[in-house]
Amino acid sequence: MRILFLGDVVGRSGRDAVLARLPELRQRLRVDLAVVNAENASHGFGLAPAMADELFAAGCDVVTLGNHAWDRRELIGHIEREPRIVRPLNFPPGTPGQGSVLVTLVDGRKALVANLMGRLFMDPLDDPFRAATELLSRHRLGVTVSAIVMDFHAEATSEKLAFGHHLDGRVSLVVGTHTHTPTADHRILSGGTAFQSDAGMCGDYDSVIGMGKEPAVARFVRKMPGERLAPAEGEATLCGLFVETDDRTGLARAVAPLRLGGLLAQTIPDF
Numbered sequence: 586m587r588i589l590f591l592g593d594v595v596g597r598s599g600r601d602a603v604l605a606r607l608p609e610l611r612q613r614l615r616v617d618l619a620v621v622n623a624e625n626a627s628h629g630f631g632l633a634p635a636m637a638d639e640l641f642a643a644g645c646d647v648v649t650l651g652n653h654a655w656d657r658r659e660l661i662g663h664i665e666r667e668p669r670i671v672r673p674l675n676f677p678p679g680t681p682g683q684g685s686v687l688v689t690l691v692d693g694r695k696a697l698v699a700n701l702m703g704r705l706f707m708d709p710l711d712d713p714f715r716a717a718t719e720l721l722s723r724h725r726l727g728v729t730v731s732a733i734v735m736d737f738h739a740e741a742t743s744e745k746l747a748f749g750h751h752l753d754g755r756v757s758l759v760v761g762t763h764t765h766t767p768t769a770d771h772r773i774l775s776g777g778t779a780f781q782s783d784a785g786m787c788g789d790y791d792s793v794i795g796m797g798k799e800p801a802v803a804r805f806v807r808k809m810p811g812e813r814l815a816p817a818e819g820e821a822t823l824c825g826l827f828v829e830t831d832d833r834t835g836l837a838r839a840v841a842p843l844r845l846g847g848l849l850a851q852t853i854p855d856f
């Protein structure tokens with residue numbers, strides 16, 4: 586299965602880039618499953634239901650979230666009706682929506698996509714390691730599903746690596762989100778799981794993690810309430826990861842980063 590994952594979409598610049606490029610990327614890379622983290626799509630904070638619809642129309646199969654899941658409150662009701670939008674699995678029991686979704690591709694293959702949140706330097710939540718293990722007790726890679734994708738939304742690289750190794754051999758891909766900066770450690774772990782600490786954001790990198798520079802810098806320089814943060818509006822770099830898995834095992838055969846448009850060094854998978 587050929588899986589494209591795009592990191593946190595930030596604001597209009599990020600949305601425009603994904604909507605403009607995803608259809609051509611799906612064709613060019615012969616993508617079977619496209620997953621997009623969109624927790625910052627709505628002016629940097631949350632995801633409006635109409636924006637989720639636009640992402641689906643552009644060829645996104647599953648949208649994942651994170652700590653900004655409920656910044657747009659309309660999503661709280663909407664997520665109950667839209668299983669393709671997935672919030673962190675380790676939110677408290679009774680939270681609206683689901684932490685994972687089982688999708689069936691046009692050719693009948695099945696893929697499981699889950700979103701989990703780390704706990705280091707983040708809100709206190711249930712144990713994501715235990716939540717992932719519990720989820721995997723109901724799905725067997727290469728047996729009941731052809732691929733399993735886990736978006737691990739976390740701040741600390743140590744926790745992300747531990748999470749990757751914990752699930753190595755049991756899922757197709759563990760990809761980090763939330764830091765909005767792509768890491769160069771994309772690889773296949775020893776057990777066959779593709780991994781990257783952070784996919785980076787789809788947003789304008791002439792910014793502080795997607796937000797306009799001046800107010801964001803001022804927050805560090807002056808101990809005064811500053812101007813409201815708003816997304817930077819220059820051309821976005823689309824950042825993500827592309828993985829090809831073996832359908833018999835569900836494990837990764839190849840992995841490569843994607844960085845397209847905007848300021849960052851460009852790279853596009855060539856397999």
Ligand SMILES: [Fe+2]
Pocket residue numbers: 593624625651763764765
């Ligand atoms: Fe984010």
Ligand SMILES: [Fe+2]
Pocket residue numbers: 624651652653738762763764
């Ligand atoms: Fe986040």
